[in-house]
Amino acid sequence: MARCVIVCAGPGQGERPALEPDDFIIACDGGLHTAKALGLIPHLIVGDFDSYTGPLPEGIAVVRLKAEKDDTDSMAAIKIGLERGFTDFFLLNALGGRLDHTLGNLQGLIYLAERGAAGVATGCGDRAALLHAGRMELTGWPGRYVSALAVGGPARGVSTEGLYYPLCDATLEVSFPLGVSNRFVGDTAAFSVVEGCLLIVLPAQETPR
Amino acid sequence: MARCVIVCAGPGQGERPALEPDDFIIACDGGLHTAKALGLIPHLIVGDFDSYTGPLPEGIAVVRLKAEKDDTDSMAAIKIGLERGFTDFFLLNALGGRLDHTLGNLQGLIYLAERGAAGVATGCGDRAALLHAGRMELTGWPGRYVSALAVGGPARGVSTEGLYYPLCDATLEVSFPLGVSNRFVGDTAAFSVVEGCLLIVLPAQETPR
Numbered sequence: 001m002a003r004c005v006i007v008c009a010g011p012g013q014g015e016r017p018a019l020e021p022d023d024f025i026i027a028c029d030g031g032l033h034t035a036k037a038l039g040l041i042p043h044l045i046v047g048d049f050d051s052y053t054g055p056l057p058e059g060i061a062v063v064r065l066k067a068e069k070d071d072t073d074s075m076a077a078i079k080i081g082l083e084r085g086f087t088d089f090f091l092l093n094a095l096g097g098r099l100d101h102t103l104g105n106l107q108g109l110i111y112l113a114e115r116g117a118a119g120v121a122t123g124c125g126d127r128a129a130l131l132h133a134g135r136m137e138l139t140g141w142p143g144r145y146v147s148a149l150a151v152g153g154p155a156r157g158v159s160t161e162g163l164y165y166p167l168c169d170a171t172l173e174v175s176f177p178l179g180v181s182n183r184f185v186g187d188t189a190a191f192s193v194v195e196g197c198l199l200i201v202l203p204a205q206e207t208p209r
Numbered sequence: 210m211a212r213c214v215i216v217c218a219g220p221g222q223g224e225r226p227a228l229e230p231d232d233f234i235i236a237c238d239g240g241l242h243t244a245k246a247l248g249l250i251p252h253l254i255v256g257d258f259d260s261y262t263g264p265l266p267e268g269i270a271v272v273r274l275k276a277e278k279d280d281t282d283s284m285a286a287i288k289i290g291l292e293r294g295f296t297d298f299f300l301l302n303a304l305g306g307r308l309d310h311t312l313g314n315l316q317g318l319i320y321l322a323e324r325g326a327a328g329v330a331t332g333c334g335d336r337a338a339l340l341h342a343g344r345m346e347l348t349g350w351p352g353r354y355v356s357a358l359a360v361g362g363p364a365r366g367v368s369t370e371g372l373y374y375p376l377c378d379a380t381l382e383v384s385f386p387l388g389v390s391n392r393f394v395g396d397t398a399a400f401s402v403v404e405g406c407l408l409i410v411l412p413a414q415e416t417p418r
Contacts, residue, residue: 068374070387072386072389072390075385075386095308096305096308098335098412098413099304099305099311099333099335099337099410099412099413100335100354100356100358100386100389100390100410100412101389101412102308102311103356103358103360103386103408103410104356104358104386104389107358107383107384107385107386108386110383110384111384111385113384114384124308126307126308126309128308145309147309147312147313149309149312149313149316151312151383152361152362152383152384153361153362153383165277174316174319174360174361174362175316175319175320175322175323175361176284176316176320177281177284177309177312177313177316177317178279180281180309180310180313181281181309199312201308201309201312203307203308203309203310204307204308
C-alpha cells in the first residue's frame with residue numbers, strides 16, 4: 001500500500017524524505033512553499049491559504065478549507081488521506097514550530113493510530129512515531145538517543161530491546177517522563193506496548209540534559 | 210507563597226521572567242549557562258552536569274544527580290521544589306529544544322497538577338500552562354493566538370470566555386486538536402475544565418497554519 005506524505009507548514013525547509021514512486025503527496029497550505037523548496041510535486045494541495053502566499057500551481061487538485069474550521073490544515077489532510085484508504089502516513093515539517101501545532105500534529109498521530117493507521121512526524125531534526133498496542137523495530141541509529149513517552153493515557157506493558165536502559169513490562173505514565181534519553185546499544189532497537197500509545201522520539205540534538 | 214523558578218537547559222537564552230524577590234531559583238545543569246546569561250543567581254543547582262561545562266559557582270548549593278537515573282534533570286528539580294513546599298512553578302527555557310525534552314517538561318506540568326501545584330513552562334517564545342479541573346484567566350494578550358489541548362486523557366466540560374471560537378461544556382480528545390489556533394477577542398480570556406487536564410498554549414509565532 002502506498003504512503004501518504006503530508007508536507008506541513010513548519011519552520012525551515014525540512015529534510016527531504018526518501019520517497020517511493022507511489023507516495024501520495026499532500027501539501028498543507030504554507031507547506032506548499034516547503035514542497036517547492038524540496039522539489040516535491042504534490043498530488044493535492046489542502047488549506048485555507050493563510051500561510052501560503054503566491055499563485056497556486058496549475059494542474060494540481062486543491063481542497064480549499066474555510067478559515068474558520070474545526071480542523072487544522074494538517075488534520076484536514078490526515079482525514080483526506082484516511083478517506084482515500086491510506087494506512088501509512090509521513091508528516092514532514094510537522095514538528096518544532098509553534099508548540100500548539102507540534103502538539104496538534106502529534107495528536108494527529110494518535111488520531112491515525114486509533115484508526116489503525118501508522119504515522120511518523122518529522123521536523124527541525126526531530127522524528128516521532130506513534131506505537132499503539134504493538135511492536136516497532138527501529139534500525140540504523142546506532143548509539144543515538146531515543147525516548148519513549150506515554151501519550152493520551154498510560155502505556156502499559158512497555159518492553160524494549162537493544163536499549164541502554166531496558167524496560168520490561170513497565171507502565172509509563174503521562175505525568176512522568178521515565179523513558180526520556182534512552183540510547184541505542186547497537187544498530188537496532190525494538191519497542192513494544194500492550195495497551196495505550198507510546199510516542200517514540202528520535203530527538204534532534206545529541207546533547208543530553 | 211513564593212514561586213519556584215526552574216531554569217532548564219533548552220536552546221537560546223530565553224526570556225527573562227518578571228521575578229519576585231522571594232522566587233526560589235533552581236538552575237538545571239546546562240540551564241546554569243542560561244541563568245548566568247540572564248543575570249539570574251540560582252539558589253540551588255541541580256544536575257548530572259553533562260550539559261553544563263565550566264566550574265560551578267561558589268557559595269551555591271548543588272544537588273548532584275547520577276548520570277544514569279530515572280528522572281530528567283527538570284523532573285528532579287520539580288521534585289525538589291515540591292519537597293520544599295512550593296505550589297507554584299515556572300519552568301524557563303523548557304520548550305522548543307529536543308522534542309522529547311519539551312514533551313518531558315510538559316509531562317512535568319501534569320506531574321505538578323496531579324499534586325495540586327500550578328505550573329507554567331516557557332521556551333523559544335512559546336508559553337504553556339496546565340489547567341487541571343479548574344478555571345484559569347489570562348490577561349494581557351489581546352488579539353493573540355491561544356490554543357487549548359487535552360493532555361494525558363480527555364478534557365471534559367471545557368468552556369471558554371473571551372475567545373473568538375467559544376467552547377461550551379465541550380470534550381477535547383487527545384486525538385483531535387480541536388482547540389488549536391483560537392484567538393483572544395479582547396484583553397482577557399478564561400478557560401475552565403471540569404475533568405482532566407487542559408494544556409493552554411500561547412504560541413510563539415503569529416502565523417497561523
